[in-house]
Amino acid sequence: MSGRCQLRTRLFSRFARNLAAASVPAPCSCPPSPSFFPEAETTSCSTESIDALCRHGFFHEAFDQCLRLRSLKAARRLHSHLRSPPFNPPTTLFNRLIYAYCKCGSLVDARKMFDEMPHRDTCSFNTLMAGYSNAGDLAEACRLFDEIPIRDHFSWSSIIACYTHHNFPTQSLELYRRMLREMAAENSKYSNRFTASSALAASTAVLSLRHGREIHCHIVRAGLESDAVVWSALSDMYAKCGSIKNARQVFDLSSDQDVVSWTAMIGRYFDAGRRMEGLELFRHMFSTCVRPNDFTFAGVLDACSELAVEGLGREVHGHMIRVGSDPSSFAASAVLHMYSKCGNIEKANIFFERMLKPDLVAWTSLISGFAQNGQPRKALLYYDLLLESGIRPDHITFVGVLSACVHAGLVDKGIEIFNSIKEKFELRHTTDHYSCVVDLLSRAGRFQKAEEIINGMPMKPDKFLWASLLAGCRIHRNLKLAKRAAESLFDIEPENAATYVTLANIYASAGKWDEVEKIRRKMDERGVVKKPGSSWIEVKRKVHVFLVGDDSHPLAKQIYAFLEKLQIKMKEEGYVPDTNFVLHDVEEEQKENNLSYHSEKLAVAFGIFATPPGTFIRVFKNLRICGDCHTAFKFISNITGREIIVRDSNRFHKFKNGDCSCGDYW
Template structure:
C-alpha cells in the first residue's frame, strides 16, 4: 500500500470516531449552568464541550465586541468586559485595549489591564510590556513605569527609550541621563530624546555637549530631529558661532532639504540677531509652511523691525497659506505696540472672514490690541463676543478701562471677574490698583492691595508695591507710603522709586524727592527722566541753583534728555513732530493755527504753566518754549487736516506735561473736537474742555 493511501485511511478513521463521540455527547447531555462567580454566570451547552469547535468562535466574538467598543471609545465598558472574560484574551486584544488607554491617558484603566495580564497567567512579550510602559510614562506615573521596567526580563531599545522619554517629560533629566548612560546599546532616538530633553529643560550646554559626543560616534548619523534640537540649544544660548557650525554640518550631510531643519535654522539666526541670514534662509526654504512664515515675522517684531514684520505678514496673506492663532496673536501684539489700530482692524476682519477659534489666545490678543490703541469700546464688543473669556482677556479689558479714563468701569469689570469663577492673578491686580489711582480711590486701593494676600492668597509683587506707593504718594499720604516701603519683604525697584518721585513732584516734597532720586541714580544713573523730574520740582519752587546743579550732573554723567516726540496718523500716513519742529510741509499753517487759538485760549482764562520750564529766562520766553511742545503741534496738524467734528488721536513717547494737558482741554472746547492723547502712562480723552483723567494722572 502506498504511503499516501495509508495516511488517508488513518484520517478517515479519526473523523469517524470523532463524529461518533460528538453524536453521543449531543444525545446524552442536557443544558446546564456552571457558576464560577455569582456575578459571572458562564452558560455551557453540549456544543461548547469541544474546544476544537467553539473556543475560537468565542474568542472571535469577544474580539469583535472589544473592537466595536474600542472604536466607540467606550473604555469603561471594555474594561468591564475584560474583567468578566473567563478565557485569556489574545495578545492582539490586549494591544488594542492598551492603545485605547494610551490615547485617553487612562491611568486607572491601564493599571486594571496590567493587573488582568498578571492574573491571567499571560506572559507578555516586549511589545505589550512596552505598551504598558508607554502608558505609565505618558500618564506621568514614573514609579509604575520604573517598577515595570525593573521586572521586565526581556527589554529592548524601545523599553529604554520609552522610560528615558518619560523621565525627561517630567523634567527629571538626571534620572533620564543615568538611564541613557546605562543603556547596553543606543539608537538615533536615544540620542535625540536625551538632547531634546536638555533643550526643553533649559540646559542647552549639556545638549550641545551630548550632540558633539554623538557626532564623534561614527555609528550614528544625526537626523533632522537631532540637528533641530541642537539648533534650538544654540538659539537658547544665542550662540551664532555654534549655530553656524551646525549649519555647516547640515549642509555636508544633506539635511538642508528638510523643512523642519530650515525652520530651526531660521529660528537660531533670528534669535541671534542675524536677521539678514535668517531672511536668506527663509527666502530659500522650499514649501514654506505656517510655522516658517510665523517664525520669520516674529523675528522681525522681536528685533523692533515692525514695518518689515507687517510687510512680510502682508506677503504671507498673499501666499495662499492660512495663518494660525500664533501668527494672528503676534501681529496683533505688534499692532498694539505700535498703536496701529487701522491695521489691527484689518487683521480682525481677516480673522473673521477666514474663521478662527474664539477660545484661542488670538482672541485675547484682539482685546489687548484694541485697549492699547485706546478703543476700549471695540475691545468690550470683542470681549462680549467671546464664549468663555480667559483671564488674559479680562485683565486686558480691566487695564484698558483703567488707562482710558474709565476707572469705575474697570472696578465693575473686576467684580464681574470674581463672580464668573475666574481667579485673578498678580497682573489683574495691577490694573485694579491703577484704576484706583486714576480715580483717586485711595482707601479702596489700599483695601484691594491687602486683599491680594489676605483674600486671594497671592504674594505681593514689586509691581503691586509700586502701584500702592503711587496711589498713596499722589494723594500726599507720604507717611503711609514710607511705612509700606520700610516693611517690604523685597527690595524696592526703580518703578516704586519713580512712583514716589512723581508724587513728590505733585506735592513739592523736596526731602523725599531727593531720597527717591538718589535711589534711582543708584539703580539707573543713565535715565534722564529722574534728573528732569527732580529739576522740575526745584524749578517749580524757583530753586534755580539746584536746577543748575542737576543740569551739571547730567553733563558730567553724559546723560541726555530724551526728546519729546508726538505722532498722528492722518489718511494712513504717520506724521511725527518734535518740540519746535518746523520741518513739516504744513508748519506755517500749524503755527498760524496755534497763534490764533492761543489768543482765544487766553481770552477764556488759560494761563501758561511756566514754572515747569527748566530755564531761568523771561516769562515771555517760557511761554514761547511751552507753546511749541510736540503734542500741541500734532494736535494742531490733526485739526487742520481732518474734517470738522472728527476725533483726533495723538501719541507721545513721554508723559504729557501739565501745560499741554491744560492747553489741550481748552483746544478741545474751542475746536469742538474730541482729542485723545496717549502718553507714556495712559490715555487722556479731552472733550468739551474736560479730560477723562479728571486732572489726576
C-alpha cells in the same frame, strides 16, 4: 476598493498585528472596528472603553484613548490588561505604557513599569528620560541617559533639548559635540533634523553666532535643508544672535515654509522692534498658500496693540472672522487687548460681552483697559463680575485692579484689595502690587504710610516702585522723599534720563535752579541722553510720526501755522503755558516756544488739520505726556469740539469738552 473597505482592511491588519503581539487567540474571525464601542468615544467611562478595546485586541487604540483623555485611571487599566496571563506583550506595548504614564502625569507608575519590564530597549530609556525631562527632573534624566546601553538619535536629541530647557545650553552644546565624536567613531550619520534643531536652540540660548554657524554647516553637509523645523530654528538663531537680515535670508531660502515658520518670522521682526516690516510680511503671507492661524493673529495683534494702530488691528480681526477663528481661543483675547490698547475701550467692551467663554486673560485685559482708559469704576465693576463668575484672579489681574484704584484715587479700597491678595486669595504680593499701592498712597500724599509699606517689603523695591514714589513726590512737591527715590533709581538705572528730568522738574517747580544745574551736570558727566519724545497718529491707515520741533512732515508749514492759530485762541480762553515742565533755566518766552512744538502737540494739530470735523483724534506717545500739553489739550478739545485721546507710556487721557478722563490724577 471603497474607502470603507480600505479602512476595514487596515483595521483588520492592525487587529491581527495586535493579536500576534499579544499571543492570544482571536475572539472572533471578523473583528469589529473600534468605533463599534460607543463607550470608547466618551470621556466618562474611560476604563470601560479601555476594557472593551483590550478585550478585542485593540491595544494601540486603547493607548490612543488614554493619551487623548490623559487619564491615569485608564492607563492603569491598560496596564492590568497587559499583565494578565496569558498575555506576553512585546516591548513596544510596554514602551507605549511608559509614554502614557508620563503623559498622564505619573512618573512613579512609569518608573515602576520600566523597572518591571522583562526586556528594555533604547526606546524604553528614551521615553522615560523624556518623561523626567518634561517633569523638570534633569538629574534623573541624565542618570538614565548615562545608563542607555546603545544610544540613538532619539537619546541624543532628547538630552540636548533637555539641557537647553533647563537653562544649561552650554552643556547642551558640549553634548552635541560629544555626539558628533561618538557617531563619527561609529561611522554613522552624525546629525539628523532633531539633533540639529535642538543644538541650534542651544546656540540661540547662549547667543553664539559662531556655534550657530557651525551647526548651519552640519545641516548643509547632512542635507537637512528640506525640514521646516530646522529652517525655523536656524532663522531663530540668526535673529536672536542679532542678525535679522540673515534670519530673513534663511526664511526666504527655506523650501518648506509652513504656518509656524511664517508666524515665527513675523514675530522676529516684532521682537527686533521692526514692527512695520513684521506687519508687511503678515500682509505678504496672504499672497501665498500658507494660511495664518491663531498664533499668527495673536502675534500680529500684539504688535498692533503696541503700535496702537487700530486700523490694522481691525483688519486682522476681519481676517480672523473670515477664516473662522475660534472665538474662545487665546487669539480672541488678543483682539480685545488690541481694541483696549488702541484706546477703543467701548469696542473692547462690546467684544468682551459677545465672547462665549472669556478666559482670565480677556477679563484681565478688560479690567486693565478700563483702568487705563479713565473708567476705573467700570474696572472695579468687572472685577466684581469676575469674582462672581468663579474664575480666580491671578497676580496680573490684581495689577489691573490696583491700578484702577490708583486712577480713581480710591486709597482705602486699594489697600483693602492689596491686603486681600494675600489673605483671601492666598497669592504672594509681587513687586508690581507694591508699586501700585505705593503709587496710590504717594499720589494721595500719604507718604508716611507709603514709607511704612516700602520698609516692610520682603523683597528689594524695584525701579517701578521708586518711579511711582518719585511721581507722587512731583505732585506734592516732596523734595526730601523725591531725593531718596531718585537716588535709588540712580543706583538701579543710572542711564535713565527720565529720573534726572523728573527730579530736575521738581526742583525747578520749587525755584531751586542751582539744584537743577547740578542735575544737568550729573547728566553730562554720566553721558545720560534724554530719550527723544515721539508721538504718532494713524490717519487713513498711514502712521505719521512727530518728534519735538519736527519740521520733516510734508505738511509741516501748515501744521505749524494751524498750531499758532490754535495757540492764540487758547490764550483768549485763558490758557497759560506751564513752563515748570521745561528742564532748563531759560527765558520764559523760549520755554514757551519749547512747549509749543512738543511731539504730541504737533501730532494732535496734524490730526485736527487732516481729518473732517467730528473725527476722534487718537495720538500715541512713547513717553509720558507733559503737563503743559495735558492742559493745552483740554482747551483744544473745547475749542475744536473734538474728542482727543492720548495714550502715553503710562495710561490713556481722553480729552472732551475741556476735561480729561484722568481727572488730572496721573
